[in-house]
Amino acid sequence: MLYLTLASKAYARNLQFRGAHLFHNIASAAFGFLYASLWIGLGQDHSLGEYGVQGMVAYIAFNQAALWITTFTSNGLGIPQSVRTGQISLDLMRPVHLFSHLMAREWGQLAYQFVYKSLPIFTLYFFLFHLELPRTLSSVLSCLLGLLGASYMSICINYLIGVTALWTTESNWLYWGNYSLSNLLSGFFVPLEWLPDWLARLAWLSPYPYLLYVPSRLFLGLGAGSLLWGTLFWCLLLTILCLSVTRLLRQKVEVQGG
């Protein structure tokens, strides 16, 4: 119940700005449109493999909408600011585990982004690019599960980034480093099978392909549901990492009397 309240408060806090956010979606949608135009242009002279031009447009459109729940997670879940202000010491005193507390808040944020960012952008592309929806219930379910897992992984990754703020003066660069690696290795713009072999292998050793590539393959009906085992594996591994790191963090925290 507590976690639900935390999530709903985070959701409600954003509602104040929903008009502005809906307007802001234009910028995000334009970005996706640009990438789609690029692939349409490339498709005029080249075959785009099993995707085809329409498939690549759908791939890009889905990814651009999904970004808001799988990649645009709050920078370090807000931990860096808490460290700077000293709030982190109060957060650690609460009778709730820091990880689950921040995670609940972030789920509210992501739920908001899903409703006011992902859905409107996807709806716009749906009409603009004449997208096709998955035909079977199992594809819909597996795609949704893939997205849910991706959001959870993104929360964990940002928690780990946030926690580094206790050891460094600046975790902002890690956030951008992660974002940039995710752009390259999650198949956001180029599907993973088109990466050079060494890079594709490297990508599959990381959680990044499960953030966007796997959900979008499931959406297009090109991926098997068994891909979700990978999502589950990374969710578990990242959870263990987050919990272990929280133990270390409890010993590290310094209150500077600010």
Added chain:
Amino acid sequence: MRSESWLSIYKLLILTTLRSRMQYKFNFVFGSLMAAIVQINEFLMVAIVLYKFGEIKGWSLYEIGYLYAVLTLARTLYRTFGDEVHHLEKYLVSGDLDGVLIRPLPVLLALMPQGFRLMIGEVLQGGFVLVWAFIGLLRSGQIDWTAIPLTLFIIVTGAGILFAIGLATATMGFWTTRISELQNLTEDAARAAAQYPLTLYPKWLSGLLLTVIPVGLVNYIPSLYILRGELGLWAVGLTGLGAVFFLLLSLWFWRFGLTKYQSTGS
């Protein structure tokens, strides 16, 4: 005040900013390293598309590398000096612009040195790609040594154009306060588009990228002459004229915008 005095104040303010940055040495080194990784990843995205498709609309790997490097270096030059203009939103939201306005300096002169930053990662990455593209193009005989001064010229004028786009976007903040989403469109999306030849896009979009958000003038138009001998030397001149025109236009807009500034009262 004489222009030499303005220049010495500017130099002094930059040195002060640099000294304060160097207080956090680990942060500086780590930040530069991560910036290099971000830049390499960004170029890899372009390179992978080329690796997969060979050439794009008749543009080779070296030519697209050149487009990318010119854009990166022009942007680096703009952001080295004009980063604080890009970050105007924080001044508008917090009301900190009030403090800048009461200084006995033009607002831009007070603002810009505060955001001065050495972008070593970006210079190294952009420089490396440029040298690599140059060597490839020189070896194949596609360009000769005259391309070097022309390239340096378009990097500088390109920085002017990107600064003008950034300043005009920031000025919109005097009406809207929040500008990051608009910057996402005029600076980030436009730059991502100009990494590839503009012929890839529908005509209305490439037209937009040459006029309203003239990022195509930074690299694409002059490259048509420098790399391919098309259009004529006037294409490079057009970049210079474009830089002057858009800079004057954005400065006029900035001054007009300043008169509409309303403090948040924070």
